[in-house]
Amino acid sequence: MGIYQVRKEGKRILGWDSPVTEIVNPAFIDLESRNGLGWLDGFNEMLVRCGYEWTGHPGVDDNGQLLSLHGRVQNTPASLVKIEIDDEAPHTITVTGVVAESTFKKSNLSTETQLSIIPGENTFSINDTLTNKADYDDEYQIIYHSNFGKPILEKGAKVHAAASEISPFNDYEKGGLKNWQTYLGPTKDFDEMVFNLKPISDKEGNSLAVLHNKDADSGVSMQFKTDQLPVLTIWKNTDTLKQGYVTGIEPGTSYAYNTKYQRPLGLVPTIKAGEQKHFDLVYTVLTNAADVSQAVDTVDNIMKKEKIQLKSEPLVDLSH
């Protein structure tokens, strides 16, 4: 139930160009291959849900089980997929589906995904409901891995996020911390830099992240709720075009570390037996300078003239 691309008038307005050029049927993906990196065989979507049983980088958890990259939900076929069009104006279109992560004795997490759009508007909403259908409490983790390349991302593109702190994911990112907001053009051997942010929200609990092009007349904003998704990852993969020139704006319960590193950080929450968790995001396509300016102002208003604190040390020491 991911979103491959957002198109308007025949053109892609949100999405990116992955080296994986076709949509790959999950039947052909072996998530545990390459030491848990099999997910990379199908990665090319604008929105990928990473969860819900676990998220983050592959690694053997404390119980001896390999947790594969970014969880199982994106490669689990959905059931009960429905498209509903409201008879009443404004004729909202809603696409829902149910994705079950049901493994006997292991987990029974079921997510109803919901995508809503009002025809003619530049906004669409994700309103997901995760239910723990088991009689036992369980852990859960989710990252809304939202990926943007051309036409927004380019040299001089900029990201704004309402956040109190930012830190490098690992040592490599230390050198890029100061310039976290701006993007390089396609850069050979850049690989990727990942930054961990602590987002903050307005009175209604909404945080906002904005990505716009160099001229600040085209972009995208993502609104999310910090009580649902308390952390934000910014993934700058400004390597060459063919390698996948892309940035991820990724609100989540968790950062991209393996689960075992996030428990001590308090970033592996519990969902009680029978409990439901909601995840509500609003994506807005910014089509002109006024749109971009207004979105950046919203970020500034949440920040209330405070500056984001740059923390030079990673939250997790991966060298051990």
Added chain:
Amino acid sequence: MGIYQVRKEGKRILGWDSPVTEIVNPAFIDLESRNGLGWLDGFNEMLVRCGYEWTGHPGVDDNGQLLSLHGRVQNTPASLVKIEIDDEAPHTITVTGVVAESTFKKSNLSTETQLSIIPGENTFSINDTLTNKADYDDEYQIIYHSNFGKPILEKGAKVHAAASEISPFNDYEKGGLKNWQTYLGPTKDFDEMVFNLKPISDKEGNSLAVLHNKDADSGVSMQFKTDQLPVLTIWKNTDTLKQGYVTGIEPGTSYAYNTKYQRPLGLVPTIKAGEQKHFDLVYTVLTNAADVSQAVDTVDNIMKKEKIQLKSEPLVDLSH
């Protein structure tokens, strides 16, 4: 070629409610995932064949290969599936299929599965033929993992089995040995108890196990041949309803231990090059008190007033 449910007049009479609510296409199951527990992603059938190349719990065999939980046959698509209806009364309906476990240089086990039922009767038969199509002898193992929940299983339900001995699978089951015949209602944190039985048979070589409800007016019996299936596992998974409230009555060549633990017990038999092995079981739905009483009497007759011996020590010491 498993059996998902047995239904009569629109109602399920044999089967159970697994947290895995849909039938999962084997293309989406990775048996080696979760250290060999991938089989649990699809487990919800009334009858699952566990075999034939290996059976039992996952673990690395003496040759360094991971044997995944309960073998490959249940997640191997069948070929040559046929339904035959006899022109002559009583118009027996027979469903056959061939399931090949063929791996170059590794195994060439082919099983013709056969399910037969006479319309209007409360009985159906399984008559499987395993053929070693290779020119070399091979090991084989099979458990007929037969699972029953509602409407038979309930607090006070009871199991009867013609057997000379019973022992706990592991230390946890020691506390439940004395009450092995009776069932608790759905019990949080119960998890599961597994018991290993040595079944005995009548003059024709038939053994019988019976499960019935508390009032002893509804149940199921399973007849099997001890020369084909010399051991019997009783799996009591009387955890909560949502966790999968179910019991397994499981005749087999082997218990549920990993293969490497069963070789020293003599429970990993050989099938010679070109040899065929037959497995014949009769399932009978018991629809009233007389049916139940007669089935229990049959068990008693095989037992000839001998009592089952309770052995307090597990056959295998898994603590090492």
Added chain:
Amino acid sequence: MGIYQVRKEGKRILGWDSPVTEIVNPAFIDLESRNGLGWLDGFNEMLVRCGYEWTGHPGVDDNGQLLSLHGRVQNTPASLVKIEIDDEAPHTITVTGVVAESTFKKSNLSTETQLSIIPGENTFSINDTLTNKADYDDEYQIIYHSNFGKPILEKGAKVHAAASEISPFNDYEKGGLKNWQTYLGPTKDFDEMVFNLKPISDKEGNSLAVLHNKDADSGVSMQFKTDQLPVLTIWKNTDTLKQGYVTGIEPGTSYAYNTKYQRPLGLVPTIKAGEQKHFDLVYTVLTNAADVSQAVDTVDNIMKKEKIQLKSEPLVDLSH
């Protein structure tokens, strides 16, 4: 895009009888199962491409990743499959397909496979083009694993190859080195013998290998280019018929050792960013004694009266 069999007038003329009797959909194959031997669950083709990201036997590479047997390309569904029939005489039939080995951040190798045949001729051609679509150089490896059983292979069948050297794959093959050219009939407990050859070519760069039956009146030849495919493996799997009585004639960039053993031998070539590599092979069915004799003469002409040197020591010492 492999070739299952070559048939003429209703009869198989090239191919073999594998214990895997059906064509297995890759969705059901888990390449990393059995410590990387999952490929064996589907192996029954006359021509299998083994590559292109890696080839050879399974094993953990120096970077800690399991490389599964014979790579991923044979179990990757093809895209853009086309059949073209030339309007002009001789009405060449060409089958093309694209097989992408695209894994984000790992590889972006794309192969256009091409099979061409002129109706009525006894020859068909393979003309593959491998493209490294990434912006980074990459390793690649390929073996054209071409397998022949009945009706060509039999006791007294013989293989000829234009080559300067031959050595045993491992210690077991030392005993068979002297008789490398001739084949036993189906032989229980023979298992397999593998020989590593250094092929040589004529002025046009073409090498030739020929397999023919005992009477030298039926066979097959394979022409390949040593600058594209500098090594040749001969796989003698003359075990019993049911085990898969077959021989492989396998030109490649590499032998069948795991990649980590072939880097020191210089047999893991590089394909530069954007570069293309071509692989051109011609298979000819030899239908009478004259055909066979002419093919063997061609081998002799390339050899120019030089004899192949028998090297008694394997190129790789697998005992360490």
